[in-house]
Amino acid sequence: MKKVEAIIRPFKLDEVKIALVNGGIVGMTVSEVRGFGRQKGQTERYRGSEYTVEFLQKLKVEIVVEDESVDKVVEELIKAARTGEIGDGKIFVSPVEEIIRIRTGERGDQAV
Secondary structure (H helix, E strand, C coil): CCCEEEEEHHHHHHHHHHHHCCCCCCCEEEEEEEEEECCCCCCEEECCCCEEEEEEEEEEEEEEEEEHHHCCCCCCHHHHCCCCCCCEEEECCCCCCCCCCCCCCCEHHHHH
């Protein structure tokens, strides 16, 4: 099993969700996060004053999938989240050692 984490622009969430659901993904977790990368924040104006927003709002989408589904999930994420501009985000893939469903105690593939 693998955990796929994607940091995306907030306005891309609906497209990402639709693409993943159409691709057979049955569950995901979405969190509001803040951060910066190459984009390094942005300058904004408020009441005539300029200020820099160093940490930009993003969303983190987390999905746990079988190993053989990782490439398809990553492709769908890229297609749905890409704008072609700096700040589109990142995708991280990491191994999952164990999954346990709290309600039933099921483990492994049955717990997903």
